[in-house]
Amino acid sequence: MTTHAPPENAPHPPRRSRGGTLARHPVTWFFALAFGLSWLAWTPYILSGNGLGVWHFTFPGGGLGSQLLGVLPGAYLGPIASALLVTGVSEGRAGLRAWRRRMTSFRVSWLWYAAVLVAVPAALTLSTAALSGTGPVLPSAAVLVAYLPGLVLQMVTTGLAEEPGWREFAMPRLQHRHGALRATLIVGPLWGAWHLPLFLTEWGGGPHVGLLEPVEFLATTVAFSVVMTWLFNRSGESMPLVMLLHTSVNNYFSTAWSEVFPSASSRTTAHAFLLASVTGAVILLVATRGRLGLREGRGGGVAKDLGGTPSAV
Template structure:
């Protein structure tokens, strides 16, 4: 098995990620928070039950698989390098400012464009909770998902296939990884539709292009990539309902798709598909002289 993992690290990473997460999500999907086949309700209301039901599977999947495969294929040196990339906070402060401002601004514009209604000023309580909520999202969603999808899988695929093809591979897999959660309240069950699932996967693909660009342009700063991911989640978890009291689940989904798809298309056009990845070094060779 060790030889197989060393030979096909990406195949093992994706397989273990799906297997571990989907297995851990079975109780949540079967409970009263999902299909109702198991007569048990996860405590804590909608937020608490999702933390107790979703988070274990999220942690058991991408981050655990990445650590396991890295340890087997690269040993302690690989794990130390992995840790150094995960703690690469030292990037230009403008990157943090751009992410913190651009994410809520883009999502607000998207909601306004779709709903044709001006936003309300968020209350002082929402403003006070926004940054703590973002920090919580970084520890939960960001730390659970991005060390696997963006830190482990993306660079390896990008080295082999280039940034465009790598993102086309990671994006759909990342979106489909969430499939069992659509059988729970997390995904809107029992009112969820196939269209909603498809829209989520397309949004994940578009978001992946944006995150690839940020990852490459920041020199592989995982904290910045996690901040970008969690910024979208935090906006809809904390601020959106207060700014747009009329906002429905479907409207929020449409706004995410619009904002992220627009950003992805702009980046693809302006970078000509390179997404911030520097061109591969090459050397020109002169033909050998003949006598």
């Protein structure tokens, strides 16, 4: 295995005297804690009337309320809390300060943000049209007004809960050891598997969901992770931009999709997301020859051309 010099913005290797086995195996501990804490916190939601119905209790507030009260606490307790815990134990306050700087790095050309805001709805609209055989309908003014507030809500819920763990914590460390593509093929399936208990609830169409839905979801997370890795690397590890990419998908489906395609089946969303992700992944893998924006000779970190154009690969 080729050994590369660590990049400037890679997490500093912790001293052996700090954190013991957690400091020696931070990524393993991160994934174990992320899964364990989230799954434990999701147990009431899974057993409630929103899931298996073992407990005679239903989370209030309909679909949105049950997600905020049943799903979100476990999401926050998993990836982001685990990343902060492992970073704090293994790297101390200096590591936490560096984590905060990376999380608030908005120093990316506005073209990147514009590209994500336009590309995600465009890609999902095209894939849905191709699968459903129907053209899109212009959404109502109410949907257009709600789109940006919905995106902000998604950023501080889904984006903030998940991406500080999967992309900010795990990816730089795994890329430094394995390179971009292998790291993506580790993070992608684990990111998808972390969601699996939720398929027993209304979140995933449960509790009697079939095998196809979670398998399709896992395939989508792997393909979409390829796109996420490329953006992560090419944007200078900009976490706000990575979070925007992730949450733009959620926001489009939850806010606009049903009005843009009023006659399409709700299951088409999963198929459209998979088609768009696989298409994007194949294009990026071919265009970058598997490097996914990671410069040759560097096992972690990214190119520093923060002002580059989004079309560059």
